[in-house]
Amino acid sequence: MQDTIKKLVIVGGGTAGWMTAALLKRVLAHAVDIELVESSDIGIIGVGEATIPPIELFNKVLGLDEAEFLRETKASIKLAIRFENWRAQGERYYHTFGAPGRSQAFCHFHHFWTRAQQLGDTSSLWDYDLNYLCAEAGKFAKLEVNDPVWEMQYAYHFDASLYGQYLRKYAEKLGVRRTEGMIEDVALDAQSGFVETLTLKDGRQISGDFFVDCSGSRGLLIGQALKTGYEDWGHWLLCDRAIAVPSERFEKTLPFTRSIAHPGGWQWRIPLQHRNGNGLVYSSKQYSDDEAADVLLGNLESEALSDPKVIPFRTGRTKKQWHKNVVAVGLSSGFLEPLESTSIHLIQSAIVRLITFFPHAGVRDELVDEYNRQSRLEFEYIRDFIILHYKLTERDDSEFWRYTKSMDVPERITEKIELFRSTGALTKENFDIFLESSWLQVMLGQGIMPGDYHPLADTLSEKQLRDKLTNTRQTKMQPMDQIPAHDEFLEMFTRSR
Numbered sequence: 001m002q003d004t005i006k007k008l009v010i011v012g013g014g015t016a017g018w019m020t021a022a023l024l025k026r027v028l029a030h031a032v033d034i035e036l037v038e039s040s041d042i043g044i045i046g047v048g049e050a051t052i053p054p055i056e057l058f059n060k061v062l063g064l065d066e067a068e069f070l071r072e073t074k075a076s077i078k079l080a081i082r083f084e085n086w087r088a089q090g091e092r093y094y095h096t097f098g099a100p101g102r103s104q105a106f107c108h109f110h111h112f113w114t115r116a117q118q119l120g121d122t123s124s125l126w127d128y129d130l131n132y133l134c135a136e137a138g139k140f141a142k143l144e145v146n147d148p149v150w151e152m153q154y155a156y157h158f159d160a161s162l163y164g165q166y167l168r169k170y171a172e173k174l175g176v177r178r179t180e181g182m183i184e185d186v187a188l189d190a191q192s193g194f195v196e197t198l199t200l201k202d203g204r205q206i207s208g209d210f211f212v213d214c215s216g217s218r219g220l221l222i223g224q225a226l227k228t229g230y231e232d233w234g235h236w237l238l239c240d241r242a243i244a245v246p247s248e249r250f251e252k253t254l255p256f257t258r259s260i261a262h263p264g265g266w267q268w269r270i271p272l273q274h275r276n277g278n279g280l281v282y283s284s285k286q287y288s289d290d291e292a293a294d295v296l297l298g299n300l301e302s303e304a305l306s307d308p309k310v311i312p313f314r315t316g317r318t319k320k321q322w323h324k325n326v327v328a329v330g331l332s333s334g335f336l337e338p339l340e341s342t343s344i345h346l347i348q349s350a351i352v353r354l355i356t357f358f359p360h361a362g363v364r365d366e367l368v369d370e371y372n373r374q375s376r377l378e379f380e381y382i383r384d385f386i387i388l389h390y391k392l393t394e395r396d397d398s399e400f401w402r403y404t405k406s407m408d409v410p411e412r413i414t415e416k417i418e419l420f421r422s423t424g425a426l427t428k429e430n431f432d433i434f435l436e437s438s439w440l441q442v443m444l445g446q447g448i449m450p451g452d453y454h455p456l457a458d459t460l461s462e463k464q465l466r467d468k469l470t471n472t473r474q475t476k477m478q479p480m481d482q483i484p485a486h487d488e489f490l491e492m493f494t495r496s497r
Contacts, residue, residue, distance in 0.1 A: 003209070003362060004209075004360060004361055004362065005032060005209045005210045005358070005359055005360060005361075005362065006032065006033060006209055007032070007033045007034075007035070007207070007208045007209050007210075008024065008032050008033070008034050008035075008208060008209070008210045008211070008212065009034075009035050009036075009037065009198065009206060009207075009208035009210070009211050009212070010034065010035070010036040010037070010211075010212045010214055011037055011038075011183065011198070011211060011212065011213050011214060011215050011220055011221055012036075012037075012038055012042075012213070012214035012215040012216060012220075012330075012332075013036060013038035013164065013168070013178075013214070014038075014160075014161075014164050014214065014216070014330070015160050015161075015163060015164045015167075015330070015344060015347065016214040016216075016329050016330025016331070016332075016347045017036055017038060017164075017212075017214035017330075018036070018164045018165075018167035018168045018171055019058075019164075019167060019344075019347050019348065019351060020212050020214060020329050020347070020351050021034055021036050021167070021168075021171040021176045022062055022167045022170050022171040022174070022176075023058070023061065023062065023348075023351045023352075023355070024212075024351065024354075024355065025171055025174040025175060025176050026061065026062055026063075026174065027061075027355050028355070028358070029174075031360075033177075034171075034175075034176045034177070035176070035177045035178075035179060035206065035208070036171075036176055036177070036178050036179070037178075037179045037181060037183065037198065037200075037206060038178070038179075038180065039180065039181060039182040039183075040180060041182060042182070042216075049157055049158060049159065049160050049270045049272070049277045050078060050081075050155070050156075050157050050257045050268070050270050050277075050338065050341035051078065051155040051156050051157075051158070051341055051344050051345065052097070052155050052340075052341055052342065052345050052433070053097050053153045053154060053155045054345055054348060054349075054433075055155055055156060055344060055345065055348065056154070056155065056156075058348050062167075062170065064170070066493075067493055067494050069166070070156075070273075070490065070493065070494050071494045072162060072166045073156075073158035073159050073162045073163045073166055074158065074159045074162060074272045074273040074274045074275075075156045075157060075158035075159075075272065075273065076156065076157045076158075076253050076255065076271050076272055076273055076486070076490065077140045077154050077155075077156065077157075077255045077486060077489070077490070078097075078154060078155040078156055078157050078255060078256060078257060078341075079096060079097060079098075079131045079132075079134055079135045079140065079152065079154055079255045079256055080094045080095060080096035080097060080098075080131055080132065080135045080255075080256040080257075081094070081095045081256060081257045081258075081259055081340070081341070082094050082135070082256050082257070082258050082259065083095065083259050083261070083389070083442075083445060084258065084259065084260045084261065085260060085261040085262075085395075086259070086261045086266075086389060086393060086395075086445075086446060087392070087393060087394055087395075087445065087446045087447050088393075088394050088395060089395070089397070093126075093441065093444070093445025093446070094126055094129075094131075094132050094135060094256070094441065094445070095340070095438060095441045095442055095445070096126070096129055096131035096132050096135065096441065097131055097152075097153035097154060097155065098129045098130055098131030098132065098151075098152060098153055098437070099129070099435070099437040100113070100125050100126065100128040100129045100437070100440075101113065101128040101129075101472050101476075102149050102472060102475075104456070106454070106456060107454045107456040107457065108426070108436065108440075108454075109128065109472070110125060110424065110440055110444075110450075111424055111453040111454040111456065111457045112453075112457045112460070112465060112468060112469070113125055113128070113469065114424050114449075114450050114452075114453040114457070115453045115457040115458070115465060116465055116466070116469055117449075118453075119462060119465070121466075121469065123469065123473070125440075125441075125444060126441075127473055127476075128469070128472050128473055128476055129476070130149075130150060130151075130152055130476050130479075131152055131153065131154075133476060133477065133480060134152065134255065134480070134483060135254075135255055135256045137480065137483075138252055138254055138255065138485055138486050139255070139480070139483040139484065139485055139486060139489075140152075140154070140255045140483065140484075140486045140489045141479075141482070141483040141484060141489055142489075142493075143479060143483075149475055149476070150476075150478075150479055154255075155341070157257065157270045157271060157272055157277070158272065159272055159274075159277075160344070179200075179204075179206065181200035181201065181202060181204060182200060182201045183198050183199070183200060183201075183220060184199055184200060184201045185198070185199040186198055186199075186220065186221060186224070186225040187199065188225065188226075192324070193226070193324055194324045194325040194363075195208075195211050195221055195225060195226070195324065195325055195326055209325065210325050210326075210327075210359065210363075211325060211326045211327075212326070212327050212328075212329055212354070213326055213327070213328045213329065213332045213333075214329050214330050214332065215332050216330065216331045216332060217313065217314075217331045217332070217335065218332070219318065219328065219332040220332070221326045221328075221332075222318055222320075222321070222323060222326050222327075222328040222332050222333070223318065223332065225326075226323050226324055226326060228318055228319050228320040228323045229318070229319040229320075230314070230316055230317070230318055230319065230334075231316045231317050231318075231319050231334075232314060232315070232316040233315045233316045233317075233383055234314065234315050234316070235407075236315075236383070236387050236390075236407065236409065236410075237315040237336075237337060237383070237386060237387065237390070238283040238285070238286075238390075238400060238403065238404065239265050239266075239281045239282055239283050239315070239337050240283060240284050240312065240313060240314065240315070241281075241282055241283075241284050241289070241292070241310060241311065241312050241313065242279050242280065242281045242282070242310075242311045242313065242337075243279060243280050243282070243289065243292045243293055243296055243308045243309065243310050243311070244277070244278065244279035244308065244309050244311065245278050245279070245296060245297070245300070245304050245305070245306060245307070245308040245309065246275045246276065246277060246278065246304070246305040246306060247275065247276045247278055247300045247301075247302040247303060247304050247305055248275060248276070248302040248303045248305065249271065249272065249273070249274060249275050249276055249302070250271065250276065250301075250302060252485075252486075252487060253271045253272075253273065253486055253487050253490070254271050254486065255486040257269070257270055257341065258270075259339060260299070261393075261395070262280070262282075262295055262299075263286065263397055263398035263400060263401070264282045264283050264286025264287045264291075264292075264295075264398060264400050265280055265281045265282030265283060265286065265287070265292075265400070266280070266281055266282075266339065267279065267280045267281075267295070267296060267299055268280075268281070268338065273490065275305060276300075276302060278296060278300055279296070279338075280292050280295055280296040281337050281338070281339070282295075283400055285399075285400075286398065286399070286400045289310050292310075293308045296308060313335050313337075314335065315335055315336060315337060316334055316335065317333065317334030317375075317376070317379045318332065318333050318334050320372055321333045321334070321350070321371070321372055321375045321376075322354075322367075322368050322371045322372055322375075323368070324363070325359075325363050327350070327354050327371070328350075329347055329350045329351060329354075330346075330347050330350075333346070333350060333375070334346075334379055336379070336382055336383060336386060337386065339386050339389060340382070340385060340386060340434075342382050342433070345433065346378070346379075346382075349378060349433075350375065353371055353374060353375065354371070357370060357371045374431055377429075377430070377431040377432075378431045378432075378433065380410075381429060381431060381432035381433065381434070382433065382434075383410075384409075384410055384412055384413050385432075385434050385438070385439070385442070387409050387410070387413055388413055388416075388417075388439075388442055388443070388446075389442060389446070390404035390405075390407075391404060391405065391407065391409050391413065391417075392417075392442070392443065392446035392447065392448065393405050393446065394446075394447060416439065417443065417448060420439070420440075420443050420448060420450060421443075421448050421449075421450065421451060422450070422451050422452060423450065423451070423452050423453075424450030424451075424452055424453045424454065425454075426439055426440060
């Protein structure tokens with residue numbers, strides 16, 4: 001039986017390492033001694049520049065000042081992702097962090113809208129979404145409202161390397177010890193198989209009771225030392241490389257991410273205060289690296305600030321994200337392409353899960369098993385949501401899109417599509433980070449229109465239904481005149497605090 005966990009060692013820095021160090025030290029305080037080992041000779045991938053709303057809670061738990069955070073990380077606000085050319089060339093739709101209209105018990109707003117569509121209404125569902133209205137207008141404000149109809153869920157775009165540096169200063173102030181050095185050897189206990197000691201190139205040894213592997217896709221502990229194996233999802237998600245380059249910022253900083261589909265993959269455009277983040281996620285069977293660079297550089301719309309950087313990856317997950325006395329966090333736990341900006345969230349949720357199941361009195365099988373069960377489900381649900389975008393395309397202009405459109409997908413996705421297509425109904429599973437409104441927007445945006453709606457939508461007369469939609473739209477529009485431009489908000493908010 002292992003003794004009480006007194007010392008925890010984090011292997012690797014970057015966003016994953018310093019997020020782990022900051023939150024563990026903030027929550028566990030003096031209960032655990034934390035040492036982080038990293039080498040400045042190892043580069044950081046640093047393309048995870050877009051996030052989803054739970055990051056705001058992460059920062060609040062740390063007690064970070066939002067204005068300072070925005071300044072230090074050159075951050076901007078993210079209200080949505082705009083998908084361009086995904087269903088077909090020239091078409092676009094939004095996946096916002098909001099929800100359309102005002103739902104009522106047992107019946108989401110989109111059922112009323114669906115009935116209205118069948119009666120000849122021509123409005124877009126997004127006309128009833130405040131996040132969409134602000135994204136299209138380039139506006140944002142932190143609204144303090146009593147009525148949830150005006151709530152705007154938001155996340156951030158930020159420079160991931162600056163965020164890591166910001167959290168490093170924070171964590172070291174709390175007492176996290178940083179050790180500079182390259183790990184050369186990992187020693188396992190002969191009897192238990194637990195990681196016991198790390199040996200650095202200069203001969204120093206670092207021991208610990210528990211280890212968090214933030215070593216990136218190398219998986220130094222979880223993969224190389226403990227040989228946990230990897231579950232490959234490349235047959236569903238064909239992209240296996242990315243190429244990234246920063247470019248000059250535009251005159252206006254838009255409050256949303258752009259995802260632009262190309263014949264062999266898709267391009268991201270992420271607006272920061274000081275530059276744009278750009279990248280192309282692609283299949284090496286469709287594009288060579290040089291061809292990918294040509295596609296990316298030909299679609300920047302602002303001057304590149306460096307040479308493009310190619311990042312190979314393998315989509316999937318580590319089969320055991322907690323094994324022995326090691327938990328994998330970040331790329332060492334698996335990789336899902338950044339289509340829905342989930343990379344940093346997976347770091348966050350892994351740390352929170354580790355705190356929830358922290359092995360205070362030693363590693364127990366029950367803790368390990370439940371941690372791994374929840375991690376597996378979370379990865380699979382995100383995987384399925386990403387697959388949905390590819391499966392629902394109507395494009396046939398390349399072998400890439402012809403394959404994704406016709407490929408067999410996990411049964412859960414097919415069931416969700418058919419349920420929505422026939423009835424308009426949506427379901428939410430535990431550990432699926434995407435709400436019904438997310439599935440709704442992607443399925444509608446990519447051409448799935450419900451054939452039916454909930455019977456509660458029939459409780460209104462046609463006039464009452466039209467009035468409901470008109471009033472809802474007017475209500476959503478009400479605060480728009482008072483909401484400043486996104487850049488005005490950033491300037492005022494970061495300067496005044």
